Amino acid sequence: MNYFVNEKGYYGDFGGAYIPEMLYPNVEELRQNYLKIINDESFKKEFHQLLKDYVGRPSPLYLAKRLSAKYNANIFLKREDLNHTGAHKINNTIGQILLAERLGKKRIIAETGAGQHGVATATVCALRGLECVVYMGEIDIERQAPNVARMKMLGAKVVPATSGSKTLKDATNEAMRDWVNNPVDTHYIIGSVVGPHPYPDMVAIFQSIISEETKKQLKEQTGSDQPDYVLACVGGGSNAMGMFYHFINDENVKLVAVEAAGQGVSSGHSAATTALGKEGVLHGSRSILMQTEDGQVVEPFSVSAGLDYPGIGPQHAHLFKTGRGKYVSITDDESLQAGLLCTQLEGIIPAIESAHALAYLEKMTFTGHENVVVCLSGRGDKDMDTYMKYFGL
Amino acid sequence: MNRINKLFQEKPSNILSIYYTAGFPELGDTLLIAEELERAGADMLEIGFPYSDPVADGPVIQASSKQALEKGMDLKTLFNQLKDLRSRINIPILLMGYVNPMLQFGVENFCKACAEVGVDGCIVPDLPMAEYEEHYQEIFKQYNLSNIFLVTPQTSEERIRKIDELSTGFVYLISSSATTGKNLQVSQNTEDYFARIAGMKLKNPTMIGFGINNKATFDKACQFANGAIIGTAFVKVLSEDKSATAIQKFMKSISE
Numbered sequence: 001m002n003y004f005v006n007e008k009g010y011y012g013d014f015g016g017a018y019i020p021e022m023l024y025p026n027v028e029e030l031r032q033n034y035l036k037i038i039n040d041e042s043f044k045k046e047f048h049q050l051l052k053d054y055v056g057r058p059s060p061l062y063l064a065k066r067l068s069a070k071y072n073a074n075i076f077l078k079r080e081d082l083n084h085t086g087a088h089k090i091n092n093t094i095g096q097i098l099l100a101e102r103l104g105k106k107r108i109i110a111e112t113g114a115g116q117h118g119v120a121t122a123t124v125c126a127l128r129g130l131e132c133v134v135y136m137g138e139i140d141i142e143r144q145a146p147n148v149a150r151m152k153m154l155g156a157k158v159v160p161a162t163s164g165s166k167t168l169k170d171a172t173n174e175a176m177r178d179w180v181n182n183p184v185d186t187h188y189i190i191g192s193v194v195g196p197h198p199y200p201d202m203v204a205i206f207q208s209i210i211s212e213e214t215k216k217q218l219k220e221q222t223g224s225d226q227p228d229y230v231l232a233c234v235g236g237g238s239n240a241m242g243m244f245y246h247f248i249n250d251e252n253v254k255l256v257a258v259e260a261a262g263q264g265v266s267s268g269h270s271a272a273t274t275a276l277g278k279e280g281v282l283h284g285s286r287s288i289l290m291q292t293e294d295g296q297v298v299e300p301f302s303v304s305a306g307l308d309y310p311g312i313g314p315q316h317a318h319l320f321k322t323g324r325g326k327y328v329s330i331t332d333d334e335s336l337q338a339g340l341l342c343t344q345l346e347g348i349i350p351a352i353e354s355a356h357a358l359a360y361l362e363k364m365t366f367t368g369h370e371n372v373v374v375c376l377s378g379r380g381d382k383d384m385d386t387y388m389k390y391f392g393l
Numbered sequence: 394m395n396r397i398n399k400l401f402q403e404k405p406s407n408i409l410s411i412y413y414t415a416g417f418p419e420l421g422d423t424l425l426i427a428e429e430l431e432r433a434g435a436d437m438l439e440i441g442f443p444y445s446d447p448v449a450d451g452p453v454i455q456a457s458s459k460q461a462l463e464k465g466m467d468l469k470t471l472f473n474q475l476k477d478l479r480s481r482i483n484i485p486i487l488l489m490g491y492v493n494p495m496l497q498f499g500v501e502n503f504c505k506a507c508a509e510v511g512v513d514g515c516i517v518p519d520l521p522m523a524e525y526e527e528h529y530q531e532i533f534k535q536y537n538l539s540n541i542f543l544v545t546p547q548t549s550e551e552r553i554r555k556i557d558e559l560s561t562g563f564v565y566l567i568s569s570s571a572t573t574g575k576n577l578q579v580s581q582n583t584e585d586y587f588a589r590i591a592g593m594k595l596k597n598p599t600m601i602g603f604g605i606n607n608k609a610t611f612d613k614a615c616q617f618a619n620g621a622i623i624g625t626a627f628v629k630v631l632s633e634d635k636s637a638t639a640i641q642k643f644m645k646s647i648s649e
Contacts, residue, residue, distance in 0.1 A: 008523075018492055020449040020518040021543040022570045024552075163455050164445065176448040183547050183570040281493045281519070282446065294467035295497035296445040 003248045003315070003324055009197030012321060014288075014314035017196035018281045022180040026188075027284075029103065031198045037102050038095070038205060050094050051209065054127070055084045057091075059210075061217035061373070066345040067358075073366035076227070077348070077376045078214050080239065087351065087378030088207060088239045089120035093189055095206035097124040100187035107131045107186040111175040113140055113168030113235075114305030115147025116351075116378060117191030122156035132156040135174040137167035140305060147382060165299045168309055172283050192236025193313030196284030200241075200313045207242025214373055215246055222371055229364070231256045232375035233356040234327070235271070235307035237316045239377035244325065254326065257316060258356045260302035261329035271300035272329035273312045274320050282310065287317040303332035303386060304352040306378070334359040336390050339380060351378035352386060395513045396485035397539050397562040400436060401598040401619060408620025409611065409647060410437040410600060411627050412489060414457040415474070416466030417443075418635055423474045427482050429637050433644035435484060439516060439622065442471055442490035449518045451574030453625045457632065468498045472506045479511035487541065487562075489516040500529050504536040514539030514562045522552075526559060539563075545570045546586040550593070557595040564597045566590060566618060568604045574625035577604030579613050587617035611647050623647065 009015050009031070017027055037043055051057040060079045067075045080088040093110075100108060108130050112118030118134040125132035134151055138160040141148055151158050164170040172190075179188045193200040193207070215225040230247055232240035234257040247253040262270035270276060277288040282297060289311035290298040302308045312320075319325035330338075335352055338359035343349045350358060354377045361374070380387065387393065400408065411430050415423045427438055443458035443466055450458070471488075478486065488507065495503050495517060507515065515538065520529070522542060533540050539562030544553055547570055557564060566587070568577045577583075590599060601614035602622035614621035630643045 016524060017521055018519045018524070019521065021548060022449065022545050022567065024521075025545075025547040025549075163452070164459070169446065173446050173448050177451075177572045180449060181571050181575075183545075278497075280496055281491075283448075284519070291493070291497065292467075293497065294469070295494035296462060296467075297493075 001322060001324070003319060003322070005197065005201045005315070011315045011318035013279070014286050014317040015197050015200060016286050017284060018286065019196045019284045020180065022183060023176070026179060026183060027196050033103065034099065034198050034202050037099050043098060043102065046098055047095055051091065055090050055094065056082060057209065058213040058217070059083060061214055061221065063221065064346050067342065070345065071361050071366055072368050073370040073372050075361065076218070076371065076373045078210060078243065078373055080210065080375060080377045081348070081350065081354070081379035085120050085123050086381060087116045087120070088210060088242060089117045089191060090123065091209055091242065092191065092203050092206040092238060093120040093124045096187070096189045097128050097130065100189070101128065103187060105185060105187035107133070107182065108189055109133045109135070109175050109178050109186055110189045110191060111135045111168065111171040112191065113137070113171065113308055114382065115140070115144040115151065116306060116382070118156070118158070119147050119150050119154070121189050122151040122154035125156060126154045133178065134158050135161050135171040135178065137161045137165070137171045139166045140168065140171070144305065144382070167299070169297065176283070192238040193241045193315060194236040194283055194285065194311060200285065200315055203238055204241040204245055204315060207238050208245035210239065210242035210375065211244065211246035214243070218371070218373070226250055226253055227371040227373045229254045229256055229370065229372045231258060231357045231360055231372065233258045233307060233353045233377060234312055234316060235260070235309045235353065236311065237313040239375050241313060241315060243375040248324065255319065255324065256360060257325050257327045258360045259327060259329040260304055260307035260356055261331045262301040262303070264331055265329055269301035271302040271307050271309065273310065274327040275329060277311070285314045287311050287314045288320065304335065304356065306351070306353040307356065328360055330356045330359040334362070336387065338362070339387065340391060348376070349380035350376055351380050352383045354378055395537055395539060397437070397513045400485050401563065404436060405598070405619055407615050408436045408600065409434070410439060410620060410622040411435045412439040412441060412622060412624030413628055413631060414441040414443055414454065414461050415471050416461035416464050417457045417628070418460065418631055420464040420466060420470070422635060423471065424478065424481060426631070426635065426640070427486070429640040430644070431482055431484050433641045434648055435644065436620065437485045437487070439487045439489045442468055442488055442494060444491040444494055447491060449572055451572040451625060453574045453628050457628050468494055468503070472510060475510040475512065485513045486511070487514045487516055488512055492517050492520045501532050504532050504538050507538055508536040514541055516541040516565065518543060522556060522559060530559070541565050543567050544590065546582070553590065553593060557597055560597045562597065563619065564595055564599050566599050566601045568601055568614070571603060573603055575604050576606060577610040577613070591617055608647050
């Protein structure tokens with residue numbers, strides 16, 4: 001079974017490039033050049049240098065002893081929360097800004113939900129001196145004021161998306177419209193493993209540093225580079241794809257993707273895409289998405305803005321459909337409790353997104369010997385308001 | 394030969410095609426507006442079936458789609474409304490919309506329903522040429538349905554040739570790479586682009602769309618193509634006044 005992209009841009013039934021003709025030249029330029037650029041020695045050198053000196057990689061793989069004792073397994077946390085800007089998102093934006101430079105682009109656009117990808121994009125644009133425009137739903141701008149301020153301080157222009165539901169999905173639409181209107185000098189840095197081919201593959205490659213390091217670190221710490229389980233949360237799915245990437249062909253490693261159930265899968269306020277979605281096309285690729293019978297996209301819900309997306313990347317849809325990955329979901333309440341538990345047992349305040357992955361440990365049973373890696377995709381600073389309100393702190 | 398081919402044969406120049414959104418401003422308006430437009434001299438109509446995430450559209454058409462969806466428009470409703478299309482309207486009709494609603498309806502069901510009610514073709518901006526060719530071309534042919542592809546100033550000559558080869562009906566030239574509803578700025582570059590396409594001697598007729606909003610831009614476009622398409626400017630009229638008088642007044646402002 002091939003779990004990776006084929007020459008037509010598909011993962012099994014999913015993927016492709018469902019884009020209006022106006023976007024074709026840009027996407028085609030990327031498609032023809034991305035592998036050549038990424039595999040070029042000068043690119044690799046610059047990318048890894050920045051990951052090391054600027055982002056602070058490799059991020060530690062930390063054996064969480066008290067969580068391990070509680071769950072009766074060896075729980076390792078892959079500490080993406082320690083990256084510069086506080087999450088895994090920067091791995092991708094560093095890669096894409098270097099790529100955009102090599103394509104001669106002068107202007108960068110991005111979409112953002114919670115603001116993490118927007119901050120990571122604004123950061124690399126400041127680093128390289130490129131113009132940066134970030135689209136963000138009007139409602140998210142209100143909810144995530146500190147990240148809006150960070151982006152502005154970094155020199156980015158934050159444009160409110162006022163169409164549709166005024167959240168991440170609509171910010172993505174606005175970014176795509178911007179690209180339609182600026183077809184020559186602009187590169188669109190998509191923040192997840194979604195969008196038309198080659199984006200899902202390109203973003204997965206940039207994020208695959210997570211599993212590449214994890215393998216080495218596991219080997220050093222346990223003697224084997226194969227854990228029993230790998231867990232990660234999934235909105236669009238970029239940290240999960242990075243965490244899964246080098247384990248996908250190790251069929252004895254179980255891949256667990258944790259979606260946001262919101263107030264409950266059947267509550268009508270959920271973002272559990274594989275449970276609630278059907279096959280269709282959103283934002284340029286064929287995947288699984290939450291939609292009405294008529295094919296209108298349904299607005300998702302999650303306490304975590306980073307998981308609040310109605311689709312998943314096409315490679316995830318393929319891992320789900322083939323059964324290679326197990327796709328589960330965790331409610332708002334369960335994730336917040338898991339966030340508190342991790343904080344109190346390990347002294348690490350996780351992003352609520354990452355807390356979804358931690359929460360699934362509650363639902364697993366272990367015999368004391370299993371090695372389990374959880375991707376701690378981001379830190380919880382940005383979520384303090386939500387935590388404080390929920391726990392009455 | 395379907396009605397689109399016949400139209401271009403009978404009227405090779407100054408073809409005026411009007412786009413509007415189905416179910417807008419009121420759910421039941423779809424056919425009434427078509428009748429008024431035909432009466433007022435439209436040569437061809439593009440009826441938009443609304444989608445929640447129309448990435449190629451500017452604010453005016455986005456807003457009309459949103460309103461139509463809120464009023465309850467969907468493909469089932471639309472095909473129901475179009476049941477007596479051909480007892481009321483003679484000019485060619487195209488449906489325009491995004492690929493996901495069509496996929497959920499089923500592409501075969503969609504084409505079959507189009508043929509049954511007398512729709513002549515469709516425009517699906519986010520259905521890529523490669524995908525169409527591999528999976529859907531045969532179905533479209535079976536139901537004698539034209540599929541219209543878009544060309545932009547950035548589309549390569551090689552790709553335009555390929556689009557021309559796959560197209561039946563006409564080739565849709567986008568005046569500049571932009572979402573719908575921008576004003577056409579006919580710069581030297583735009584003229585060069587139109588002239589370049591005209592010089593390619595495509596087998597299909599061409600229509601220019603995006604940014605055509607008044608007599609001046611319509612006439613300009615008609616110098617380079619068989620006709621032009623007006624969308625946003627007309628949807629704007631509908632959002633203010635959908636009366637027969639308002640529709641006639643708008644159509645007069647283009648043709649006189």
